[in-house]
Amino acid sequence: MWVLDVAAAGAVDAWVGVLDEAERRRMAAFRYEADRHRYGVAHAGLRLLLGRECGVPPADVTLTNRPCVHCGGPHGKPEVTGGPQWSMSHSGELALYAVAPWPVGIDVERPERAVDPVSLAAYLHPRERAEITALPPDAARRAFYRCWTRKEAFLKGTGTGLNDSLARWYVGVDGSASGPAGWSLVEVPVPDGYQAAVAVARVPLPAWSVHELRLDP
Ligand SMILES: CC(C)(COP(=O)(O)OP(=O)(O)OC[C@H]1O[C@@H](n2cnc3c(N)ncnc32)[C@H](O)[C@@H]1OP(=O)(O)O)[C@@H](O)C(=O)NCCC(=O)NCCS
Incomplete structure:
Protein backbone atom coordinates (compact mmCIF):
# COMPACT_ATOMS: atom_id res chain seq x y z
CA MET A 1 0.00 0.00 0.00
CA TRP A 2 1.19 3.51 -0.70
CA VAL A 3 0.32 6.95 0.60
CA LEU A 4 1.09 10.14 -1.30
CA ASP A 5 1.17 13.61 0.28
CA VAL A 6 -0.50 15.57 -2.52
CA ALA A 7 0.56 18.97 -1.13
CA ALA A 8 4.24 17.94 -1.06
CA ALA A 9 4.18 17.04 -4.76
CA GLY A 10 4.31 20.70 -5.85
CA ALA A 11 2.60 22.26 -8.87
CA VAL A 12 0.44 19.95 -10.93
CA ASP A 13 1.78 21.34 -14.24
CA ALA A 14 4.91 19.22 -13.78
CA TRP A 15 2.78 16.09 -13.97
CA VAL A 16 0.21 16.82 -16.67
CA GLY A 17 2.48 15.30 -19.33
CA VAL A 18 2.14 11.77 -17.95
CA LEU A 19 -1.68 11.81 -17.95
CA ASP A 20 -3.73 10.47 -20.85
CA GLU A 21 -6.26 12.55 -22.75
CA ALA A 22 -9.25 11.43 -20.68
CA GLU A 23 -7.44 12.27 -17.44
CA ARG A 24 -6.46 15.70 -18.74
CA ARG A 25 -10.06 16.39 -19.75
CA ARG A 26 -11.36 15.35 -16.32
CA MET A 27 -8.69 17.40 -14.59
CA ALA A 28 -9.52 20.50 -16.61
CA ALA A 29 -13.21 20.16 -15.75
CA PHE A 30 -12.73 20.73 -12.00
CA ARG A 31 -14.00 24.08 -10.86
CA TYR A 32 -11.58 24.55 -7.98
CA GLU A 33 -7.80 24.60 -8.29
CA ALA A 34 -7.39 22.41 -5.18
CA ASP A 35 -9.49 19.65 -6.80
CA ARG A 36 -7.63 19.94 -10.10
CA HIS A 37 -4.33 19.70 -8.26
CA ARG A 38 -5.34 16.68 -6.14
CA TYR A 39 -6.77 14.83 -9.15
CA GLY A 40 -3.71 15.49 -11.37
CA VAL A 41 -1.14 14.61 -8.72
CA ALA A 42 -3.07 11.52 -7.55
CA HIS A 43 -3.25 10.22 -11.14
CA ALA A 44 0.43 10.95 -11.76
CA GLY A 45 1.19 8.93 -8.59
CA LEU A 46 -1.02 6.11 -9.83
CA ARG A 47 0.82 6.02 -13.16
CA LEU A 48 4.19 6.03 -11.44
CA LEU A 49 3.18 3.01 -9.32
CA LEU A 50 1.51 1.05 -12.12
CA GLY A 51 4.34 1.89 -14.52
CA ARG A 52 6.79 0.30 -12.05
CA GLU A 53 4.53 -2.77 -11.77
CA CYS A 54 4.11 -3.11 -15.55
CA GLY A 55 7.69 -2.17 -16.45
CA VAL A 56 6.70 0.81 -18.61
CA PRO A 57 7.07 4.60 -18.28
CA PRO A 58 4.17 6.27 -16.40
CA ALA A 59 2.80 7.87 -19.58
CA ASP A 60 2.58 4.45 -21.29
CA VAL A 61 0.32 2.90 -18.64
CA THR A 62 -3.00 2.04 -20.34
CA LEU A 63 -6.02 2.60 -18.12
CA THR A 64 -9.47 1.33 -19.08
CA ASN A 65 -12.80 0.98 -17.27
CA ARG A 66 -15.04 -2.04 -16.82
CA PRO A 67 -18.63 -1.49 -17.92
CA PRO A 74 -17.70 2.82 -19.94
CA HIS A 75 -17.17 4.20 -16.41
CA ALA A 95 -3.92 9.88 -2.10
CA LEU A 96 -3.90 6.20 -1.15
CA TYR A 97 -3.14 3.27 -3.42
CA ALA A 98 -3.43 -0.48 -3.03
CA VAL A 99 -1.93 -2.91 -5.56
CA ALA A 100 -2.47 -6.66 -5.21
CA PRO A 101 -2.77 -9.94 -7.13
CA TRP A 102 -6.41 -10.12 -5.92
CA PRO A 103 -9.43 -7.80 -6.22
CA VAL A 104 -8.79 -4.83 -3.94
CA GLY A 105 -10.51 -1.63 -2.88
CA ILE A 106 -9.27 1.30 -0.79
CA ASP A 107 -10.96 4.34 0.71
CA VAL A 108 -9.78 7.41 2.61
CA GLU A 109 -12.07 10.04 4.08
CA ARG A 110 -11.62 13.24 6.07
CA PRO A 111 -14.17 12.98 8.91
CA GLU A 112 -16.27 16.12 9.33
CA ARG A 113 -17.65 17.29 12.65
CA ALA A 114 -20.83 18.53 10.96
CA VAL A 115 -21.78 14.97 9.96
CA ASP A 116 -24.63 13.46 11.97
CA PRO A 117 -23.61 9.80 12.29
CA VAL A 118 -27.03 8.68 13.49
CA SER A 119 -28.94 9.99 10.46
CA LEU A 120 -26.32 8.64 8.01
CA ALA A 121 -26.28 5.27 9.78
CA ALA A 122 -29.86 4.85 8.58
CA TYR A 123 -28.45 3.93 5.13
CA LEU A 124 -26.18 1.20 6.51
CA HIS A 125 -26.79 -2.46 7.40
CA PRO A 126 -29.23 -2.78 10.35
CA ARG A 127 -26.52 -4.27 12.61
CA GLU A 128 -24.12 -1.45 11.76
CA ARG A 129 -26.88 1.07 12.43
CA ALA A 130 -27.49 -0.51 15.85
CA GLU A 131 -23.74 -0.52 16.69
CA ILE A 132 -23.37 3.18 15.78
CA THR A 133 -26.54 4.51 17.39
CA ALA A 134 -25.72 2.77 20.70
CA LEU A 135 -22.62 5.00 21.10
CA PRO A 136 -22.26 8.57 22.48
CA PRO A 137 -21.91 11.27 19.73
CA ASP A 138 -18.11 11.48 19.29
CA ALA A 139 -17.63 7.70 19.46
CA ALA A 140 -20.57 7.28 17.05
CA ARG A 141 -18.93 9.63 14.53
CA ARG A 142 -15.65 7.69 14.71
CA ALA A 143 -17.52 4.38 14.38
CA PHE A 144 -19.50 5.74 11.41
CA TYR A 145 -16.33 6.73 9.52
CA ARG A 146 -14.62 3.42 10.34
CA CYS A 147 -17.69 1.60 9.01
CA TRP A 148 -18.01 3.88 5.97
CA ARG A 168 -26.84 -5.07 1.88
CA TRP A 169 -23.43 -5.99 3.28
CA TYR A 170 -22.31 -6.11 6.89
CA VAL A 171 -18.75 -4.86 7.37
CA GLY A 172 -19.02 -3.68 11.00
CA VAL A 173 -17.51 -0.66 12.65
CA ASP A 174 -14.02 -2.03 13.40
CA GLY A 175 -11.56 -4.87 12.89
CA SER A 176 -13.46 -7.20 15.23
CA ALA A 177 -16.12 -7.71 12.51
CA SER A 178 -15.36 -10.49 10.03
CA GLY A 179 -17.06 -8.82 7.03
CA PRO A 180 -18.21 -10.45 3.77
CA ALA A 181 -17.01 -14.04 3.13
CA GLY A 182 -13.72 -14.27 1.26
CA TRP A 183 -12.70 -10.66 2.00
CA SER A 184 -10.23 -9.20 4.48
CA LEU A 185 -11.06 -5.66 5.64
CA VAL A 186 -8.49 -3.69 7.60
CA GLU A 187 -7.95 -0.13 8.76
CA VAL A 188 -5.03 1.67 7.07
CA PRO A 189 -2.89 3.92 9.29
CA VAL A 190 -3.09 7.51 7.98
CA PRO A 191 -2.24 10.94 9.46
CA ASP A 192 -4.55 12.57 12.04
CA GLY A 193 -7.69 13.99 10.51
CA TYR A 194 -8.17 11.08 8.08
CA GLN A 195 -9.72 7.61 8.24
CA ALA A 196 -8.93 4.85 5.76
CA ALA A 197 -9.53 1.16 5.07
CA VAL A 198 -8.58 -1.45 2.52
CA ALA A 199 -10.54 -4.53 1.38
CA VAL A 200 -8.78 -7.44 -0.30
CA ALA A 201 -10.41 -10.62 -1.68
CA ARG A 202 -7.96 -12.84 0.16
CA VAL A 203 -8.26 -14.59 3.55
CA PRO A 204 -6.05 -14.49 5.48
CA LEU A 205 -4.42 -11.33 4.25
CA PRO A 206 -0.63 -11.72 3.90
CA ALA A 207 1.59 -9.26 5.80
CA TRP A 208 1.38 -5.77 4.34
CA SER A 209 2.76 -2.31 5.09
CA VAL A 210 2.24 1.28 4.01
CA HIS A 211 4.99 3.00 2.03
CA GLU A 212 5.36 6.65 1.22
CA LEU A 213 5.09 7.48 -2.48
CA ARG A 214 7.08 10.54 -3.55
CA LEU A 215 6.68 12.49 -6.75
CA ASP A 216 9.96 14.25 -7.37
CA PRO A 217 9.76 16.83 -10.14
C1 LIG B 1 -16.18 4.75 -6.89
C2 LIG B 1 -16.78 5.65 -5.81
C3 LIG B 1 -17.17 4.80 -4.62
C4 LIG B 1 -15.66 6.65 -5.43
O1 LIG B 1 -16.07 7.48 -4.39
P1 LIG B 1 -15.29 8.77 -3.83
O2 LIG B 1 -15.31 8.71 -2.34
O3 LIG B 1 -15.90 9.96 -4.47
O4 LIG B 1 -13.82 8.77 -4.39
P2 LIG B 1 -12.47 8.01 -4.00
O5 LIG B 1 -11.41 9.04 -3.99
O6 LIG B 1 -12.58 7.14 -2.78
O7 LIG B 1 -12.25 7.01 -5.24
C5 LIG B 1 -12.16 7.51 -6.52
C6 LIG B 1 -11.50 6.45 -7.38
O8 LIG B 1 -12.23 5.23 -7.33
C7 LIG B 1 -11.99 4.54 -8.57
N1 LIG B 1 -13.29 4.08 -9.08
C8 LIG B 1 -14.17 4.71 -9.85
N2 LIG B 1 -15.25 3.91 -10.09
C9 LIG B 1 -15.02 2.74 -9.43
C10 LIG B 1 -15.74 1.53 -9.29
N3 LIG B 1 -16.92 1.32 -9.87
N4 LIG B 1 -15.21 0.54 -8.55
C11 LIG B 1 -14.00 0.71 -7.95
N5 LIG B 1 -13.26 1.84 -8.04
C12 LIG B 1 -13.77 2.85 -8.78
C13 LIG B 1 -11.26 5.50 -9.50
O9 LIG B 1 -9.88 5.18 -9.47
C14 LIG B 1 -11.51 6.82 -8.83
O10 LIG B 1 -10.49 7.78 -9.05
P3 LIG B 1 -10.77 9.06 -9.98
O11 LIG B 1 -12.14 9.59 -9.62
O12 LIG B 1 -9.67 9.99 -9.67
O13 LIG B 1 -10.71 8.52 -11.37
C15 LIG B 1 -18.03 6.40 -6.28
O14 LIG B 1 -17.64 7.41 -7.17
C16 LIG B 1 -18.99 5.45 -6.97
O15 LIG B 1 -19.64 4.65 -6.34
N6 LIG B 1 -19.12 5.52 -8.30
C17 LIG B 1 -20.01 4.62 -8.97
C18 LIG B 1 -21.34 5.32 -9.20
C19 LIG B 1 -21.69 5.28 -10.63
O16 LIG B 1 -21.18 4.48 -11.36
N7 LIG B 1 -22.57 6.18 -11.03
C20 LIG B 1 -22.99 6.24 -12.39
C21 LIG B 1 -24.22 5.36 -12.61
S1 LIG B 1 -24.66 5.36 -14.33
Missing part, protein backbone atom coordinates in the same frame (compact mmCIF):
# COMPACT_ATOMS: atom_id res chain seq x y z
CA CYS A 68 -20.67 0.26 -15.21
CA VAL A 69 -22.74 -2.30 -13.26
CA HIS A 70 -25.64 0.17 -13.23
CA CYS A 71 -25.95 1.29 -16.88
CA GLY A 72 -23.27 -0.65 -18.82
CA GLY A 73 -21.52 2.63 -19.74
CA GLY A 76 -17.03 1.14 -14.12
CA LYS A 77 -14.06 -0.01 -12.03
CA PRO A 78 -10.81 1.19 -13.61
CA GLU A 79 -8.18 -1.37 -14.62
CA VAL A 80 -4.68 -1.40 -16.06
CA THR A 81 -3.87 -3.36 -19.18
CA GLY A 82 -1.30 -6.10 -18.51
CA GLY A 83 -0.92 -5.30 -14.82
CA PRO A 84 -2.09 -6.16 -11.31
CA GLN A 85 -5.33 -5.28 -9.56
CA TRP A 86 -5.32 -1.87 -7.89
CA SER A 87 -7.45 0.75 -6.22
CA MET A 88 -7.00 4.43 -5.48
CA SER A 89 -8.72 6.94 -3.21
CA HIS A 90 -8.03 10.64 -2.68
CA SER A 91 -9.29 13.10 -0.12
CA GLY A 92 -7.95 16.38 1.25
CA GLU A 93 -4.19 16.23 0.77
CA LEU A 94 -3.82 12.46 0.66
CA THR A 149 -14.38 3.49 4.86
CA ARG A 150 -14.59 -0.30 5.33
CA LYS A 151 -17.78 -0.41 3.28
CA GLU A 152 -16.61 1.87 0.49
CA ALA A 153 -13.31 -0.02 0.26
CA PHE A 154 -15.25 -3.28 -0.06
CA LEU A 155 -17.65 -1.91 -2.70
CA LYS A 156 -14.70 -0.53 -4.67
CA GLY A 157 -13.06 -3.93 -4.38
CA THR A 158 -16.09 -5.68 -5.88
CA GLY A 159 -16.30 -2.94 -8.52
CA THR A 160 -19.92 -1.93 -7.89
CA GLY A 161 -19.00 1.22 -5.98
CA LEU A 162 -21.99 3.01 -4.48
CA ASN A 163 -24.29 1.47 -7.11
CA ASP A 164 -24.71 -1.34 -4.55
CA SER A 165 -26.96 -0.84 -1.52
CA LEU A 166 -25.08 0.28 1.58
CA ALA A 167 -27.54 -1.79 3.66
Whole structure:
Protein backbone atom coordinates (compact mmCIF):
# COMPACT_ATOMS: atom_id res chain seq x y z
CA MET A 1 0.00 0.00 0.00
CA TRP A 2 1.19 3.51 -0.70
CA VAL A 3 0.32 6.95 0.60
CA LEU A 4 1.09 10.14 -1.30
CA ASP A 5 1.17 13.61 0.28
CA VAL A 6 -0.50 15.57 -2.52
CA ALA A 7 0.56 18.97 -1.13
CA ALA A 8 4.24 17.94 -1.06
CA ALA A 9 4.18 17.04 -4.76
CA GLY A 10 4.31 20.70 -5.85
CA ALA A 11 2.60 22.26 -8.87
CA VAL A 12 0.44 19.95 -10.93
CA ASP A 13 1.78 21.34 -14.24
CA ALA A 14 4.91 19.22 -13.78
CA TRP A 15 2.78 16.09 -13.97
CA VAL A 16 0.21 16.82 -16.67
CA GLY A 17 2.48 15.30 -19.33
CA VAL A 18 2.14 11.77 -17.95
CA LEU A 19 -1.68 11.81 -17.95
CA ASP A 20 -3.73 10.47 -20.85
CA GLU A 21 -6.26 12.55 -22.75
CA ALA A 22 -9.25 11.43 -20.68
CA GLU A 23 -7.44 12.27 -17.44
CA ARG A 24 -6.46 15.70 -18.74
CA ARG A 25 -10.06 16.39 -19.75
CA ARG A 26 -11.36 15.35 -16.32
CA MET A 27 -8.69 17.40 -14.59
CA ALA A 28 -9.52 20.50 -16.61
CA ALA A 29 -13.21 20.16 -15.75
CA PHE A 30 -12.73 20.73 -12.00
CA ARG A 31 -14.00 24.08 -10.86
CA TYR A 32 -11.58 24.55 -7.98
CA GLU A 33 -7.80 24.60 -8.29
CA ALA A 34 -7.39 22.41 -5.18
CA ASP A 35 -9.49 19.65 -6.80
CA ARG A 36 -7.63 19.94 -10.10
CA HIS A 37 -4.33 19.70 -8.26
CA ARG A 38 -5.34 16.68 -6.14
CA TYR A 39 -6.77 14.83 -9.15
CA GLY A 40 -3.71 15.49 -11.37
CA VAL A 41 -1.14 14.61 -8.72
CA ALA A 42 -3.07 11.52 -7.55
CA HIS A 43 -3.25 10.22 -11.14
CA ALA A 44 0.43 10.95 -11.76
CA GLY A 45 1.19 8.93 -8.59
CA LEU A 46 -1.02 6.11 -9.83
CA ARG A 47 0.82 6.02 -13.16
CA LEU A 48 4.19 6.03 -11.44
CA LEU A 49 3.18 3.01 -9.32
CA LEU A 50 1.51 1.05 -12.12
CA GLY A 51 4.34 1.89 -14.52
CA ARG A 52 6.79 0.30 -12.05
CA GLU A 53 4.53 -2.77 -11.77
CA CYS A 54 4.11 -3.11 -15.55
CA GLY A 55 7.69 -2.17 -16.45
CA VAL A 56 6.70 0.81 -18.61
CA PRO A 57 7.07 4.60 -18.28
CA PRO A 58 4.17 6.27 -16.40
CA ALA A 59 2.80 7.87 -19.58
CA ASP A 60 2.58 4.45 -21.29
CA VAL A 61 0.32 2.90 -18.64
CA THR A 62 -3.00 2.04 -20.34
CA LEU A 63 -6.02 2.60 -18.12
CA THR A 64 -9.47 1.33 -19.08
CA ASN A 65 -12.80 0.98 -17.27
CA ARG A 66 -15.04 -2.04 -16.82
CA PRO A 67 -18.63 -1.49 -17.92
CA CYS A 68 -20.67 0.26 -15.21
CA VAL A 69 -22.74 -2.30 -13.26
CA HIS A 70 -25.64 0.17 -13.23
CA CYS A 71 -25.95 1.29 -16.88
CA GLY A 72 -23.27 -0.65 -18.82
CA GLY A 73 -21.52 2.63 -19.74
CA PRO A 74 -17.70 2.82 -19.94
CA HIS A 75 -17.17 4.20 -16.41
CA GLY A 76 -17.03 1.14 -14.12
CA LYS A 77 -14.06 -0.01 -12.03
CA PRO A 78 -10.81 1.19 -13.61
CA GLU A 79 -8.18 -1.37 -14.62
CA VAL A 80 -4.68 -1.40 -16.06
CA THR A 81 -3.87 -3.36 -19.18
CA GLY A 82 -1.30 -6.10 -18.51
CA GLY A 83 -0.92 -5.30 -14.82
CA PRO A 84 -2.09 -6.16 -11.31
CA GLN A 85 -5.33 -5.28 -9.56
CA TRP A 86 -5.32 -1.87 -7.89
CA SER A 87 -7.45 0.75 -6.22
CA MET A 88 -7.00 4.43 -5.48
CA SER A 89 -8.72 6.94 -3.21
CA HIS A 90 -8.03 10.64 -2.68
CA SER A 91 -9.29 13.10 -0.12
CA GLY A 92 -7.95 16.38 1.25
CA GLU A 93 -4.19 16.23 0.77
CA LEU A 94 -3.82 12.46 0.66
CA ALA A 95 -3.92 9.88 -2.10
CA LEU A 96 -3.90 6.20 -1.15
CA TYR A 97 -3.14 3.27 -3.42
CA ALA A 98 -3.43 -0.48 -3.03
CA VAL A 99 -1.93 -2.91 -5.56
CA ALA A 100 -2.47 -6.66 -5.21
CA PRO A 101 -2.77 -9.94 -7.13
CA TRP A 102 -6.41 -10.12 -5.92
CA PRO A 103 -9.43 -7.80 -6.22
CA VAL A 104 -8.79 -4.83 -3.94
CA GLY A 105 -10.51 -1.63 -2.88
CA ILE A 106 -9.27 1.30 -0.79
CA ASP A 107 -10.96 4.34 0.71
CA VAL A 108 -9.78 7.41 2.61
CA GLU A 109 -12.07 10.04 4.08
CA ARG A 110 -11.62 13.24 6.07
CA PRO A 111 -14.17 12.98 8.91
CA GLU A 112 -16.27 16.12 9.33
CA ARG A 113 -17.65 17.29 12.65
CA ALA A 114 -20.83 18.53 10.96
CA VAL A 115 -21.78 14.97 9.96
CA ASP A 116 -24.63 13.46 11.97
CA PRO A 117 -23.61 9.80 12.29
CA VAL A 118 -27.03 8.68 13.49
CA SER A 119 -28.94 9.99 10.46
CA LEU A 120 -26.32 8.64 8.01
CA ALA A 121 -26.28 5.27 9.78
CA ALA A 122 -29.86 4.85 8.58
CA TYR A 123 -28.45 3.93 5.13
CA LEU A 124 -26.18 1.20 6.51
CA HIS A 125 -26.79 -2.46 7.40
CA PRO A 126 -29.23 -2.78 10.35
CA ARG A 127 -26.52 -4.27 12.61
CA GLU A 128 -24.12 -1.45 11.76
CA ARG A 129 -26.88 1.07 12.43
CA ALA A 130 -27.49 -0.51 15.85
CA GLU A 131 -23.74 -0.52 16.69
CA ILE A 132 -23.37 3.18 15.78
CA THR A 133 -26.54 4.51 17.39
CA ALA A 134 -25.72 2.77 20.70
CA LEU A 135 -22.62 5.00 21.10
CA PRO A 136 -22.26 8.57 22.48
CA PRO A 137 -21.91 11.27 19.73
CA ASP A 138 -18.11 11.48 19.29
CA ALA A 139 -17.63 7.70 19.46
CA ALA A 140 -20.57 7.28 17.05
CA ARG A 141 -18.93 9.63 14.53
CA ARG A 142 -15.65 7.69 14.71
CA ALA A 143 -17.52 4.38 14.38
CA PHE A 144 -19.50 5.74 11.41
CA TYR A 145 -16.33 6.73 9.52
CA ARG A 146 -14.62 3.42 10.34
CA CYS A 147 -17.69 1.60 9.01
CA TRP A 148 -18.01 3.88 5.97
CA THR A 149 -14.38 3.49 4.86
CA ARG A 150 -14.59 -0.30 5.33
CA LYS A 151 -17.78 -0.41 3.28
CA GLU A 152 -16.61 1.87 0.49
CA ALA A 153 -13.31 -0.02 0.26
CA PHE A 154 -15.25 -3.28 -0.06
CA LEU A 155 -17.65 -1.91 -2.70
CA LYS A 156 -14.70 -0.53 -4.67
CA GLY A 157 -13.06 -3.93 -4.38
CA THR A 158 -16.09 -5.68 -5.88
CA GLY A 159 -16.30 -2.94 -8.52
CA THR A 160 -19.92 -1.93 -7.89
CA GLY A 161 -19.00 1.22 -5.98
CA LEU A 162 -21.99 3.01 -4.48
CA ASN A 163 -24.29 1.47 -7.11
CA ASP A 164 -24.71 -1.34 -4.55
CA SER A 165 -26.96 -0.84 -1.52
CA LEU A 166 -25.08 0.28 1.58
CA ALA A 167 -27.54 -1.79 3.66
CA ARG A 168 -26.84 -5.07 1.88
CA TRP A 169 -23.43 -5.99 3.28
CA TYR A 170 -22.31 -6.11 6.89
CA VAL A 171 -18.75 -4.86 7.37
CA GLY A 172 -19.02 -3.68 11.00
CA VAL A 173 -17.51 -0.66 12.65
CA ASP A 174 -14.02 -2.03 13.40
CA GLY A 175 -11.56 -4.87 12.89
CA SER A 176 -13.46 -7.20 15.23
CA ALA A 177 -16.12 -7.71 12.51
CA SER A 178 -15.36 -10.49 10.03
CA GLY A 179 -17.06 -8.82 7.03
CA PRO A 180 -18.21 -10.45 3.77
CA ALA A 181 -17.01 -14.04 3.13
CA GLY A 182 -13.72 -14.27 1.26
CA TRP A 183 -12.70 -10.66 2.00
CA SER A 184 -10.23 -9.20 4.48
CA LEU A 185 -11.06 -5.66 5.64
CA VAL A 186 -8.49 -3.69 7.60
CA GLU A 187 -7.95 -0.13 8.76
CA VAL A 188 -5.03 1.67 7.07
CA PRO A 189 -2.89 3.92 9.29
CA VAL A 190 -3.09 7.51 7.98
CA PRO A 191 -2.24 10.94 9.46
CA ASP A 192 -4.55 12.57 12.04
CA GLY A 193 -7.69 13.99 10.51
CA TYR A 194 -8.17 11.08 8.08
CA GLN A 195 -9.72 7.61 8.24
CA ALA A 196 -8.93 4.85 5.76
CA ALA A 197 -9.53 1.16 5.07
CA VAL A 198 -8.58 -1.45 2.52
CA ALA A 199 -10.54 -4.53 1.38
CA VAL A 200 -8.78 -7.44 -0.30
CA ALA A 201 -10.41 -10.62 -1.68
CA ARG A 202 -7.96 -12.84 0.16
CA VAL A 203 -8.26 -14.59 3.55
CA PRO A 204 -6.05 -14.49 5.48
CA LEU A 205 -4.42 -11.33 4.25
CA PRO A 206 -0.63 -11.72 3.90
CA ALA A 207 1.59 -9.26 5.80
CA TRP A 208 1.38 -5.77 4.34
CA SER A 209 2.76 -2.31 5.09
CA VAL A 210 2.24 1.28 4.01
CA HIS A 211 4.99 3.00 2.03
CA GLU A 212 5.36 6.65 1.22
CA LEU A 213 5.09 7.48 -2.48
CA ARG A 214 7.08 10.54 -3.55
CA LEU A 215 6.68 12.49 -6.75
CA ASP A 216 9.96 14.25 -7.37
CA PRO A 217 9.76 16.83 -10.14
C1 LIG B 1 -16.18 4.75 -6.89
C2 LIG B 1 -16.78 5.65 -5.81
C3 LIG B 1 -17.17 4.80 -4.62
C4 LIG B 1 -15.66 6.65 -5.43
O1 LIG B 1 -16.07 7.48 -4.39
P1 LIG B 1 -15.29 8.77 -3.83
O2 LIG B 1 -15.31 8.71 -2.34
O3 LIG B 1 -15.90 9.96 -4.47
O4 LIG B 1 -13.82 8.77 -4.39
P2 LIG B 1 -12.47 8.01 -4.00
O5 LIG B 1 -11.41 9.04 -3.99
O6 LIG B 1 -12.58 7.14 -2.78
O7 LIG B 1 -12.25 7.01 -5.24
C5 LIG B 1 -12.16 7.51 -6.52
C6 LIG B 1 -11.50 6.45 -7.38
O8 LIG B 1 -12.23 5.23 -7.33
C7 LIG B 1 -11.99 4.54 -8.57
N1 LIG B 1 -13.29 4.08 -9.08
C8 LIG B 1 -14.17 4.71 -9.85
N2 LIG B 1 -15.25 3.91 -10.09
C9 LIG B 1 -15.02 2.74 -9.43
C10 LIG B 1 -15.74 1.53 -9.29
N3 LIG B 1 -16.92 1.32 -9.87
N4 LIG B 1 -15.21 0.54 -8.55
C11 LIG B 1 -14.00 0.71 -7.95
N5 LIG B 1 -13.26 1.84 -8.04
C12 LIG B 1 -13.77 2.85 -8.78
C13 LIG B 1 -11.26 5.50 -9.50
O9 LIG B 1 -9.88 5.18 -9.47
C14 LIG B 1 -11.51 6.82 -8.83
O10 LIG B 1 -10.49 7.78 -9.05
P3 LIG B 1 -10.77 9.06 -9.98
O11 LIG B 1 -12.14 9.59 -9.62
O12 LIG B 1 -9.67 9.99 -9.67
O13 LIG B 1 -10.71 8.52 -11.37
C15 LIG B 1 -18.03 6.40 -6.28
O14 LIG B 1 -17.64 7.41 -7.17
C16 LIG B 1 -18.99 5.45 -6.97
O15 LIG B 1 -19.64 4.65 -6.34
N6 LIG B 1 -19.12 5.52 -8.30
C17 LIG B 1 -20.01 4.62 -8.97
C18 LIG B 1 -21.34 5.32 -9.20
C19 LIG B 1 -21.69 5.28 -10.63
O16 LIG B 1 -21.18 4.48 -11.36
N7 LIG B 1 -22.57 6.18 -11.03
C20 LIG B 1 -22.99 6.24 -12.39
C21 LIG B 1 -24.22 5.36 -12.61
S1 LIG B 1 -24.66 5.36 -14.33
